Amino acid sequence: MHLTVLDHPLVDHKLTVLRDKNTPSNTFRELISELVTLEAYEATRDLTVEDAPIETPVAPIIGKKLSKPRPMVIPILRAGLGMLDGMTKLIPTAEVGFLGMKRDESTLDIITYANRLPDDLTGRQVFVVDPMLATGGTLVAAIEYLKERGAKDVTAICIIAAPEGLARLKKDVDPSIDFKVVVCAQDEKLNENSYIVPGLGDAGDRLYGLVD
Numbered sequence: 001m002h003l004t005v006l007d008h009p010l011v012d013h014k015l016t017v018l019r020d021k022n023t024p025s026n027t028f029r030e031l032i033s034e035l036v037t038l039e040a041y042e043a044t045r046d047l048t049v050e051d052a053p054i055e056t057p058v059a060p061i062i063g064k065k066l067s068k069p070r071p072m073v074i075p076i077l078r079a080g081l082g083m084l085d086g087m088t089k090l091i092p093t094a095e096v097g098f099l100g101m102k103r104d105e106s107t108l109d110i111i112t113y114a115n116r117l118p119d120d121l122t123g124r125q126v127f128v129v130d131p132m133l134a135t136g137g138t139l140v141a142a143i144e145y146l147k148e149r150g151a152k153d154v155t156a157i158c159i160i161a162a163p164e165g166l167a168r169l170k171k172d173v174d175p176s177i178d179f180k181v182v183v184c185a186q187d188e189k190l191n192e193n194s195y196i197v198p199g200l201g202d203a204g205d206r207l208y209g210l211v212d
């Protein structure tokens with residue numbers, strides 16, 4: 001597993017406003033979108049490209065374009081949906097799949113309630129987006145799901161990670177997968193309810209409000 005923690009003053013500034021409990025939902029959504037675009041710039045360094053001959057108004061050149069198959073972006077619902085438009089702004093040709101997963105807050109079991117993904121992910125560069133990496137249970141389950149469909153190149157883009165979740169990914173993600181993680185910050189720890197400290201609270205609730 002290869003971990004990148006962004007180190008940039010704009011990221012620090014936006015993340016601080018995002019964490020603030022007084023930041024309203026509309027600003028929170030905008031900041032998530034801006035942060036993921038900055039992360040995506042870093043996370044997409046290894047996208048494969050191929051030669052693309054074109055003519056500028058002045059001369060012919062061999063440029064570069066993204067190779068096929070197109071990259072796949074997979075938000076983990078609900079909170080991951082808040083990161084989708086920031087990703088597709090940067091990679092407008094990406095295909096988008098959806099995974100609906102929810103952590104049972106008392107048992108921490110992962111419930112998968114929706115799946116709209118291609119059956120075959122062989123040869124695809126896959127980007128999973130979810131703002132919070134807490135115990136790591138959700139991401140481990142998501143990656144296992146993608147592996148069953150043939151994915152071998154997976155990058156997780158999260159806003160905040162807990163050390164406990166990163167350690168779990170290191171231990172539990174199959175080493176045959178080329179697996180990278182990009183985060184804006186690695187926080188201190190999990191609390192007794194497995195929320196990230198200092199974190200930002202419940203990302204899904206702050207984006208979309210409470211449902212239950």
Ligand SMILES: O=P(O)(O)OC[C@H]1O[C@H](OP(=O)(O)OP(=O)(O)O)[C@H](O)[C@@H]1O
Nearest residue numbers: 078079102103133134135136137138204
């Ligand atoms: O690392 P873990 O301990 O598995 O926790 C992280 C998960 O918890 C949050 O989702 P949640 O289950 O709250 O669902 P929601 O997006 O619908 O709010 C978050 O968006 C991750 O998916």
Ligand SMILES: O=c1cc[nH]c(=O)[nH]1
Nearest residue numbers: 134195196201202203
């Ligand atoms: O701190 C946390 C942990 C899990 N899910 C969240 O939304 N926030």
Ligand SMILES: [Mg+2]
Nearest residue numbers: 202203204205
């Ligand atoms: Mg939630």
